[in-house]
Structures are given as structure tokens and as C-alpha cells.
Amino acid sequence: MLVNNNTQAMSTVQQIKRPDMDPANAAASTLYSGALQAVQQSVTVPTAQKDLDKATGRIDEAFAKTRVQLQTTASSVDTPATNAASGTRSEFTDYMSKTPAERIREQLLKEQGLTEAAVQNMSQQQQDAISKQVAERLKQQQEQQVAAKTTDPQAQAVKETLAAI
Template identity: 75%
Template sequence: MLVNNTQAASNVQQITRPDMDPANAAASALYSGALQAAQHSVTVPAAQKELDKASDRIDEAFAKTRVQLQATTNGARTEFTEYMSKSPAERIREQLLKEQGLTEEHVQAMPQEKQDAIAKQVAERLKEQQQQQVAAKATASPAQTRKETLAAI
């Protein structure tokens, strides 16, 4: 297919403004470029400084939160480890004293009869707890018992 060069050349026309000669056009382009560069150099550093400050504040807040969480986690971990190191009887005794609003110091200051009564209550609760565990194992299916045994291993 042949293209008529005269037709293509007539379609492409240069857009020129009659009010601007080439020197004015070049000066206008330089001026607008310089203006944009000046605006960019003034606003970008100020905005960047604000962004940097905001980023620093966020980083500081995260660091403070991380320190607080680590302190809380360490305390909780220590508390949990102490609790798990106690025997079932010690746990039951601690719970019983807490329910009655007593501390170990209060119990030590009590007469021997009351101390014996508390020890008897602890023994009864321990026996009840063991009976509940035995009953739960008796009613458990053999498959569930195997799973519990394997999980205990």
C-alpha cells in the first residue's frame, strides 16, 4: 500500500503561537522550570522533615511498647513457672486460702486446731479432684484415653 507523502505532511502541522517568538518561548520554559525547581526545593525538605519526625515518633512508641511487653511477658512467664512447679496440694491450698482471704502468715499465726482444719480441707479437695479425674478417665472412650496417654508422653 502506498502512502501519499503530501497527505501525511499536511496532517502533521506544527502548533505555533503567534504571540510568542522562539526566544520568548525558551525564556518562558526556563522560567517555569526554575519556578518548579524552587517550589520543589522549598516544600519537599520541609515535608520530608515532618515525615521523618512522625516516623521517629512511631518508632519510639513501638520501642516503648516492646519494652513494656517484654517486662510483662517475663513477669507472667515467671509467675506461670512458679505456679506450675507447685504440687497439686500446694495449688489447692493456695486457692483455698485465697477464697478465705487468708495468707500463709495468717495461717501460721492461727492455733494448731485451725491449721489442721485447713489442712483437712485441702486433703478433701485433693481427694475430690483425684476422684473426678478417675471418673473422667473411666467414662472416656478408649481412643481418647490413648490420645491422652500419647499426649502425656
């Protein structure tokens, strides 16, 4: 019986048995993948570029149509609607520029069905009573804010973060 103790010959035989290590398969695989990539690039890149150009053209067309529609709508807008929108904006700006005490006073007078002119015509005692009610509500509001901050600091931190966003 013949026994080959040459480990180098054994490893060569084992390498040839593996198809991924066969030099002929490796060369064929390289040629095939290179040819496949060349074919894919020559076919898909121009097609993809054409599709991209078409999509870009459609987007530009949609923006142009929207722009024209907005311009025609803006030129045909009735002035009462514009005045109403600017009036609402000015009311909001006026409200936001008021102090919390002024807001509370306005709310209190609205609840009681009073106007500033009516309050001015009241006696000094009645005006002081309204001022005390405003002060009490302002104090309650401040206490609620302090209580909310001290009872749950994590929830307050989350609220402040969300408000900042």
C-alpha cells in the same frame, strides 16, 4: 455376485475407515502435537518463570519489611512492658512447678481471703482444719480423675491423644 472371502483384505479396509488408525492422520497428529508442545514451552515456560521470579521477589521484600519492622519495634519497646511480660511468665512458671496439693491450698486460701502469713499466725487447730480441707479436695480431684478414666475409656483415650498433641 462377487464375494471376497479374504479376511485380511477386509481388516485392511476396516482399519482405513477408522480415522485414528489412518497413517496420514496419525502422522499429522504427531506433528501437530509436537509443534504445539514446542510452541507452548517456548511461550509459557519463560512467562511462568518470570511470574515465579516476581512472586519470589515480592515474598522476599515482604519478609525484609517485616523483619525491619520487628527490629524497630523491639528496640523501641518500653521496659515496663517487658518486665510485665517476664513477670507474667515467671508467675506461670511458678504456678506450674507447684504440686497439685499446693495449687489446691493456694486456691482454697484465695477463696477464704487468707494469705500464707495469716495462716501461719492461726492456731494449730485452724491450720489443721485448712490442711484437712486441702486433703479432701485433693482426694475428690483424684476420684474424679479415676472416675473419668473408668467410665469412658474411649473418651479418655481421645483426651490423652489430644493432650499429647
